[in-house]
Amino acid sequence: MSAEKFQNPVVRWIDHRLPVFSMLDHEKYDYPVPKNLNYMWNFGVLAGMALAIMIVTGIVLAMSYTAHVDYAFESVERIMRDVNHGWLIRYIHMNTASFFFIVVYIHILRGLYYGSYKAPRELLWILGVVIFLLMMATAFMGYVLPWGQMSFWGATVITNLFSAIPIVGDSIVTLLWGGFSVDNATLNRFFSLHYLLPFVISGVVVLHIVALHRFGSNNPIGIDASGPQDTISFHPYYTIKDMVGIAVFLLLLAMTVFFFPNAMGHPDNYIPANALQTPAHIVPEWYFLPFYAILRAVPDKLGGVLLMFGAIAVLFILPWLDKSPVRSARFRPLFRIFFWLFLIDAILLGYLGGKPAEGIYVTLSRIATAWYFLHFLVILPLLSMFETTKPLPKSISEPVLGSSGRSA
Amino acid sequence: MAKSDKTQNPAKGDVQEPGRRDFFVVATYAMAGLGAAAVAWPLIDQLNPAADTLALANIEVDVSKIAVGQSITVKWRGKPVFIRHRTADEIARANATDITGLRDPQDDVARAEKPEYLVLVGVCTHLGCVPLGQKTGEVRGDYDGWFCPCHGSHYDTSGRIRKGPAPTNLEVPPHNYLSDSVIRIG
Numbered sequence: 001m002s003a004e005k006f007q008n009p010v011v012r013w014i015d016h017r018l019p020v021f022s023m024l025d026h027e028k029y030d031y032p033v034p035k036n037l038n039y040m041w042n043f044g045v046l047a048g049m050a051l052a053i054m055i056v057t058g059i060v061l062a063m064s065y066t067a068h069v070d071y072a073f074e075s076v077e078r079i080m081r082d083v084n085h086g087w088l089i090r091y092i093h094m095n096t097a098s099f100f101f102i103v104v105y106i107h108i109l110r111g112l113y114y115g116s117y118k119a120p121r122e123l124l125w126i127l128g129v130v131i132f133l134l135m136m137a138t139a140f141m142g143y144v145l146p147w148g149q150m151s152f153w154g155a156t157v158i159t160n161l162f163s164a165i166p167i168v169g170d171s172i173v174t175l176l177w178g179g180f181s182v183d184n185a186t187l188n189r190f191f192s193l194h195y196l197l198p199f200v201i202s203g204v205v206v207l208h209i210v211a212l213h214r215f216g217s218n219n220p221i222g223i224d225a226s227g228p229q230d231t232i233s234f235h236p237y238y239t240i241k242d243m244v245g246i247a248v249f250l251l252l253l254a255m256t257v258f259f260f261p262n263a264m265g266h267p268d269n270y271i272p273a274n275a276l277q278t279p280a281h282i283v284p285e286w287y288f289l290p291f292y293a294i295l296r297a298v299p300d301k302l303g304g305v306l307l308m309f310g311a312i313a314v315l316f317i318l319p320w321l322d323k324s325p326v327r328s329a330r331f332r333p334l335f336r337i338f339f340w341l342f343l344i345d346a347i348l349l350g351y352l353g354g355k356p357a358e359g360i361y362v363t364l365s366r367i368a369t370a371w372y373f374l375h376f377l378v379i380l381p382l383l384s385m386f387e388t389t390k391p392l393p394k395s396i397s398e399p400v401l402g403s404s405g406r407s408a
Numbered sequence: 409m410a411k412s413d414k415t416q417n418p419a420k421g422d423v424q425e426p427g428r429r430d431f432f433v434v435a436t437y438a439m440a441g442l443g444a445a446a447v448a449w450p451l452i453d454q455l456n457p458a459a460d461t462l463a464l465a466n467i468e469v470d471v472s473k474i475a476v477g478q479s480i481t482v483k484w485r486g487k488p489v490f491i492r493h494r495t496a497d498e499i500a501r502a503n504a505t506d507i508t509g510l511r512d513p514q515d516d517v518a519r520a521e522k523p524e525y526l527v528l529v530g531v532c533t534h535l536g537c538v539p540l541g542q543k544t545g546e547v548r549g550d551y552d553g554w555f556c557p558c559h560g561s562h563y564d565t566s567g568r569i570r571k572g573p574a575p576t577n578l579e580v581p582p583h584n585y586l587s588d589s590v591i592r593i594g
Binding site: 063086088 | 449450451453454455456458459460461
């Protein structure tokens with residue numbers, strides 16, 4: 001039906017039978033996007049880009065990696081020294097993992113600040129949290145593959161979390177390990193799953209985008225577009241804006257890869273795994289530190305594990321904790337203060353997760369953990385009941401153009 | 409504005425000159441293409457042999473233990489290399505062959521530095537099978553050299569293709585004599 005809009009006869013022939021070009025066209029031109037998006041709306045595209053980089057470099061790395069306890073460490077060193085450009089590809093993979101988390105954390109904070117999780121985008125938000133969980137599992141298993149000291153002891157500690165489950169805990173851990181400790185069987189299944197999960201993530205990303213396109217993007221003032229005058233087409237306006245973000249992202253990534261490739265890693269992971277000796281101070285990768293701090297803040301094994309998983313689980317029910325009808329923090333003066341407090345709290349947790357579990361750090365971890373849950377479980381519900389919000393503009397155009405924005 | 413006047417005024421019917429915008433578009437796509445190629449290259453080049461693979465690319469073989477008429481097979485770059493200590497009769501037949509009618513004409517002296525030792529990559533030039541003829545009792549083909557069982561290529565005592573589908577002679581790998589009895593292959 002819309003095949004006539006293509007000049008190229010080959011494109012027209014294909015599109016008549018397989019309307020991929022119409023679909024792309026539809027996304028590029030017909031999909032209405034609020035015209036007031038700021039640069040915080042770049043981070044979804046950036047996350048997708050990070051996922052693509054991870055999959056491409058990961059497939060390439062798997063060609064030279066050996067998933068066996070006797071060869072894994074050496075095969076990674078061989079990649080670094082002997083495989084053509086192997087050092088580059090591995091450093092890109094390592095650092096893009098960190099950048100992926102940076103981008104996704106900003107993406108999540110964007111959603112928190114502008115209320116992107118609220119109706120009718122609850123499922124969109126929940127799918128995002130699912131992606132986040134899958135990312136964490138993938139990243140954790142990927143970190144095990146080089147089979148260094150941090151790989152081995154990270155795997156040991158994290159899998160042991162499941163031993164906190166009453167009665168069946170130990171059996172579950174044995175099941176995860178495929179033996180009586182983290183060993184070759186564990187490494188093999190982690191490699192298998194590490195290769196699988198990014199494709200599962202890609203599938204959930206598709207669902208995430210389908211859910212997004214149902215109602216379109218939220219926007220900095222958090223009100224729905226009232227008509228065509230409030231929206232512009234995705235292409236060329238937001239493709240260009242995304243390109244700016246992509247350029248900055250790639251610039252920072254390249255700088256890290258070429259000048260500070262190990263800045264976000266841990267030197268102990270360049271020591272081959274030794275099942276008989278734990279490193280003096282073991283820490284997870286930086287992006288897990290806030291959750292690690294919550295785990296250690298609780299003086300009870302099961303309680304710590306539950307709170308750590310609860311810290312993510314609480315995100316699933318966030319749309320029903322914050323019931324304020326106003327989405328954007330711009331019109332919620334109190335919420336805005338608590339948002340920044342929450343951010344400080346999360347960063348503090350990250351800092352504490354990297355410190356030894358002793359003295360003042362333990363006390364601070366407990367306070368910060370308590371605040372994390374207070375924010376979601378108490379402050380947000382109370383705010384949505386008692387906060388006086390500022391008046392919302394009548395349309396997206398109004399704050400910029402005044403009343404003429406409506407008639408234009 | 410002069411540029412937009414030009415492009416938006418086709419009434420004159422003259423050929424439009426490429427404007428500044430066309431130049432920007434082409435230059436942008438060219439830069440993006442270069443960038444994509446620069447990114448693609450490491451990902452493709454990593455498929456090439458790694459440094460440690462290249463480091464194993466030559467071997468040394470002591471041929472003094474091979475009796476006249478016997479052959480040995482050694483592994484070089486993952487492939488079999490045939491070394492045959494040829495009899496005087498085999499050398500004579502290899503030299504007596506009129507090469508003008510051969511598919512891949514080559515003199516025996518060009519194939520064996522020392523006529524008694526013939527060094528060949530033992531891979532049929534047709535589709536990569538390993539020809540028979542190394543062990544006593546194996547089929548050696550119509551020309552008493554090697555015979556490929558996969559698709560029936562016959563090689564003579566100089567390893568030249570004489571009959572069957574293979575397009576070229578068995579390859580002679582780069583090799584030189586480190587001493588009278590030690591050959592370095594690769």
